[in-house]
Amino acid sequence: MADEVYTRETVPGDTTVIRETRTGSGAGWVIALVLVLALVAGVWFLTQNNRSEVAKNNAVTAAAHDVGAAAQNVGDAAQRAADTTTNDASR
8 A cells, every 4th residue: 555645844924835745555566476477377378278289189190190001901901802802703
């Protein structure tokens, strides 16, 4: 909370001068620090979330590659079976 200091002086000639002095309590610095910390936490959270998305995308890509390789193997086996059947029928 701000400190307020009032000084009252009587100057010759029946004139009263009142001086008001205010000093800050530092709450502005505390609020600024909290905002900076919140900003840093938000940036950290977003970068961690982005890394998670990249890892997930890489896992999906690897799984799709494995499925493609398995499909190729099945296709090759089917072709060999067809070739064997054709060769057996022609004998």
